[in-house]
Structure formats: C-alpha cells, structure tokens
Amino acid sequence: xxxxxxxxxxxxxxxxxxxxxxxxxxxxxxxxxxxxxxxxxxxxxxxxxxxxxxxxxxxxxxxxxxxxxxxxxxxxxxxxxxxxxxxxxxxxxxxxxx
Amino acid sequence: xxxxxxxxxxxxxxxxxxxxxxxxxxxxxxxxxxxxxxxxxxxxxxxxxxxxxxxxxxxxxxxxxxxxxxxxxxxxxxxxxxxxxxxxxxxxxxxxxxxxxxxxxxxxxxxxxxxxxxxxxxxxxxxxxxxxxxxxxxxxxxxxxxxxxxxxxxxxxxxxxxxxxxxxxxxxxxxxxxxxxxxxxxxxxxxxxxxxxxxxxxxxxxxxxxxxxxxxxxxxxxxxxxxxxxxxxxxxxxxxxxxxxxxxxxxxxxxxxxxxxxxxxxxxxxxxxxxxxxxxxxxxxxxxxxxxxxxxxxxxxxxxxxxxxxxxxxxxxxxxxxxxxxxxxxxxxxxxxxxxxxxxxxxxxxxxxxxxxxxxxxxxxxxxxxxxxxxxxxxxxxxxxxxxxxxxxxxxxxxxxx
Numbered sequence: 001x002x003x004x005x006x007x008x009x010x011x012x013x014x015x016x017x018x019x020x021x022x023x024x025x026x027x028x029x030x031x032x033x034x035x036x037x038x039x040x041x042x043x044x045x046x047x048x049x050x051x052x053x054x055x056x057x058x059x060x061x062x063x064x065x066x067x068x069x070x071x072x073x074x075x076x077x078x079x080x081x082x083x084x085x086x087x088x089x090x091x092x093x094x095x096x097x098x
Numbered sequence: 099x100x101x102x103x104x105x106x107x108x109x110x111x112x113x114x115x116x117x118x119x120x121x122x123x124x125x126x127x128x129x130x131x132x133x134x135x136x137x138x139x140x141x142x143x144x145x146x147x148x149x150x151x152x153x154x155x156x157x158x159x160x161x162x163x164x165x166x167x168x169x170x171x172x173x174x175x176x177x178x179x180x181x182x183x184x185x186x187x188x189x190x191x192x193x194x195x196x197x198x199x200x201x202x203x204x205x206x207x208x209x210x211x212x213x214x215x216x217x218x219x220x221x222x223x224x225x226x227x228x229x230x231x232x233x234x235x236x237x238x239x240x241x242x243x244x245x246x247x248x249x250x251x252x253x254x255x256x257x258x259x260x261x262x263x264x265x266x267x268x269x270x271x272x273x274x275x276x277x278x279x280x281x282x283x284x285x286x287x288x289x290x291x292x293x294x295x296x297x298x299x300x301x302x303x304x305x306x307x308x309x310x311x312x313x314x315x316x317x318x319x320x321x322x323x324x325x326x327x328x329x330x331x332x333x334x335x336x337x338x339x340x341x342x343x344x345x346x347x348x349x350x351x352x353x354x355x356x357x358x359x360x361x362x363x364x365x366x367x368x369x370x371x372x373x374x375x376x377x378x379x380x381x382x383x384x385x386x387x388x389x390x391x392x393x394x395x396x397x398x399x400x401x402x403x404x405x406x407x408x409x410x411x412x413x414x415x416x417x418x419x420x421x422x423x424x425x426x427x428x429x430x431x432x433x434x435x436x437x438x439x440x441x442x443x444x445x446x447x448x449x450x451x452x453x454x455x456x457x458x459x460x461x462x463x464x465x466x467x468x469x470x471x472x473x474x475x476x477x478x479x480x481x482x483x484x485x486x487x488x489x490x491x492x493x494x495x496x497x498x499x500x
Binding site for chain 2: 046053062065066067069073
C-alpha cells in the first residue's frame with residue numbers, strides 16, 4: 001500500500017509478509033521457522049487461502065494459485081522461506097513501486 | 099414400512115433443457131462446461147462454468163411470472179412440470195393434502211440478490227423491485243411448485259450447501275416411508291452463476307480455470323454449474339394402483355456430520371454415511387454395482403472420498419463402477435444430488451453408466467474403479483449416490499432396480 005511505502009525498503013517486504021503470516025497463525029514473528037513448511041507450523045489449507053488473500057490485499061498483487069495447483073502444493077509443503085520468496089517475487093513483478 | 103418409488107423425473111441443466119436431453123448428454127459424455135456469460139463476467143478470474151445456455155424465460159413464463167421467479171425457481175418449475183407430466187400424477191382431490199414438495203437449494207435466489215445489490219450499491223438506486231424478497235427466499239421454488247400443482251401438504255426447502263438435494267430427497271423418502279405423505283415432488287435447484295456468486299467461490303481458491311476432472315491426477319479444482327432436477331417420489335402401492343411407470347425404488351438414506359472442519363472433508367463422515375445408507379437399504383456392499391460419487395475435482399474431496407469408498411467396499415471396490423458426472427454438468431450446488439440421481443436412474447434402468455469425462459491420468463491416491471471418459475454398459479442392480487457438503491454434512495441415498 002502506498003502509505004506504507006516509506007516503511008517498505010530493503011528486506012521490509014519480507015518482514016511484512018512474515019508479520020501477516022504470524023498474525024493469521026497466532027504466532028509471534030520470531031517463532032516462525034524459515035526451514036519448516038507452512039503445513040508443519042500448523043497452517044492448514046483454509047488459513048493459507050486467508051493468508052494469500054491478506055497478502056494480495058496488502059501488496060495489491062494477485063497470487064495465481066488455487067488449492068488444486070501442484071505449484072501451490074510444492075510451495076506450501078516446502079519451507080516458509082520458499083513461500084516468502086515466491087510472494088516477494090509477485091510483489092516485485094506486479095507492484096514494483098512498493 | 100412403506101416402499102418408495104420414483105415415477106417421474108424432469109431437469110434443466112447445461113446438458114439440456116429437459117431430462118431427456120440431459121440423459122443423452124450424460125450417456126454420450128457431452129461437456130456442458132463453457133465460457134460464462136453474464137453481466138460483468140469479463141471481470142472474473144475464473145471464466146468457465148456449466149451454464150444453462152439458450153434459455154429464454156419468456157419462452158416458458160409470462161411477464162408477471164418472470165418478475166416473480168428467480169432463475170432457480172424457473173429451473174425448478176420446468177423440471178417439476180416435466181416430472182409431473184411424465185409420472186401422470188394428478189394432485190386433485192384428497193391426494194393434494196397427502197402430497198408435498200421438498201426441494202434443496204444452497205443459494206436460493208442468489209441471482210436476485212446479486213442484481214439488487216448492484217442496483218443499490220453500484221447504480222446508487224434507492225429502491226428495488228417490490229418482489230425482491232419473494233424472489234430471493236430459499237423456499238420460493240418449493241412454494242411455487244406447490245402453487246402450480248395444488249400440493250397442499252408438507253412443503254419446504256432444505257439448505258445444506260452441496261448436500262441440499264440429497265438431504266431433501268432423503269426427507270421425501272422418509273415422509274413417504276413413514277406414512278406422512280403419499281407423493282412428494284423432490285430434488286434441488288440452484289443458480290449461482292452470477293458475478294457475486296462466482297467471485298465468492300474464486301476467493302476460496304478451489305475453482306478450476308480449465309476443466310473439472312474428478313479423480314484424475316491432473317485435477318485442478320471444481321467447476322460451477324447451475325440447473326435443477328425434480329422427481330416424483332411415490333408410495334409403491336399408490337403408484338402400482340394407478341399403473342404408473344416406475345423408474346426405480348428408493349431403498350435407503352443416511353446422513354452424517356464430520357463435526358470437524360468447515361470446508362475440509364473427513365473420510366470418517368463419508369464412510370459412516372455410505373455404511374448407514376447400505377444398512378438402511380438392507381444391502382451389503384457387494385450388492386452395489388454403481389456409485390455416483392460426489393467427485394468434485396478438488397484435491398481434498400476426491401482423495402478422501404476414494405479412501406472412504408475403499409474402506410466401505412473393501413475387495414468389492416474393484417468391481418464397483420464409480421463415476422462423477424460433474425465433469426459434464428458442473429457442480430450444481432444445492433441441486434447437484436438431484437441432477438446426479440438422473441445418472442443413477444439411467445444406470446438402473448438402462449444399464450448405462452455415465453462416464454467421468456476429461457480424465458487424463460490415474461491418481462494412486464484415488465484407487466477406485468472409475469468409469470472414465472466413455473459410458474460403461476453393465477447391468478446395475480443397486481446404486482448409491484453420494485453428496486458431501488461444506489460444513490462437513492454428508493447425505494447418501496440408495497436406489498434399487500425395479
């Protein structure tokens with residue numbers, strides 16, 4: 001979002017993504033593990049859809065996935081770091097001004 | 099307890115505007131899925147659905163009726179009329195009070211809500227059509243069917259998402275079996291193919307953008323459909339006494355709840371529902387030759403339903419023909435169990451099992467005997483039809499050849 005432009009600089013997008021995830025799983029940001037999968041950190045598919053919606057709204061992006069998509073499965077079942085990097089990619093691609 | 103039979107059927111689906119055309123499509127493996135066309139459809143992310151095309155309300159209803167009937171009511175009235183004519187039943191006299199209508203719908207008059215929200219929020223209008231409420235209410239279709247046919251006994255609608263029609267038909271079965279009614283018009287109707295309706299589903303990220311491929315390794319989600327199917331359920335003695343043509347016998351029904359997750363299906367709930375339907379029908383798993391699966395084409399449903407089928411049918415699983423016809427008529431939501439019952443009746447009557455079209459590749463997680471791509475010919479003695487709804491509600495109906 002434009003009013004947060006000043007907040008979001010180097011590494012800040014990553015930080016914001018992690019904050020949004022933490023908020024939805026009721027964990028402190030520091031308790032999220034980069035190496036564990038989202039699944040292993042208690043994020044079920046319904047929470048994931050909710051998280052993706054929050055990320056789309058926050059960064060004004062469209063995340064082109066549905067729950068039947070093997071790409072989503074792969075990103076979802078691999079590490080949190082992989083998921084965050086994928087979202088960062090969409091932000092860079094679709095909302096370069098952020 | 100009294101026996102319950104089906105003596106008439108009618109339908110409006112993406113495969114045709116009546117039961118005959120729909121059955122032909124089901125037999126031939128015709129795909130009713132295409133590009134969605136309605137106001138603002140260009141703004142959709144998911145642009146496909148099994149829409150009832152070439153349907154002009156003015157061909158079937160006068161101006162006043164069109165003003166009063168949401169599309170889901172129109173579909174139900176046409177399907178109901180076809181079923182009543184086919185069964186040759188007449189609700190005159192004493193039968194009127196011994197007859198009922200029990201209809202499933204998930205969305206009710208969603209088209210009407212969509213249009214009128216657009217009017218007040220987008221177009222800034224400060225009034226809506228005076229019939230907005232009677233159009234949108236979930237029981238509108240059931241009530242209009244009752245008025246059209248002079249049915250004066252128990253009339254109501256059932257809303258349990260994708261299990262609505264099966265729940266409704268199960269209740270109709272119970273009503274007749276238990277003696278509260280002699281005849282019940284039952285089935286389901288839904289029309290959610292409108293901008294708001296699809297947007298809501300897009301949000302859940304379970305819709306496919308290419309096709310519905312139930313139980314296929316490459317499946318990518320569900321495809322929305324619309325339409326209705328209505329049946330005449332009748333006490334066997336009543337039907338026999340008037341020399342009615344009996345399509346099939348309804349022999350069992352059961353309902354369970356997962357009590358687990360609002361969207362994710364649980365194998366246990368599906369399993370218990372199938373087992374209980376068999377028990378209610380006094381059938382053993384080996385007696386079932388065909389199962390019309392819920393088979394939505396989502397990763398979660400098809401995997402869990404396959405596991406449940408294996409658990410219930412054991413060694414018989416490899417002999418049990420299974421298909422999901424949603425690949426053809428889409429997921430008709432609260433009407434889907436009714437549309438799928440057409441395929442079950444066809445299997446029992448003609449020994450033709452409607453295929454699961456669009457199938458590409460077997461999925462080891464869906465180890466069932468799937469009737470893929472082409473219809474299968476085989477004598478079917480008895481069949482089950484599954485419906486599993488969001489909210490964890492499962493309803494399974496058992497039919498027998500007569």
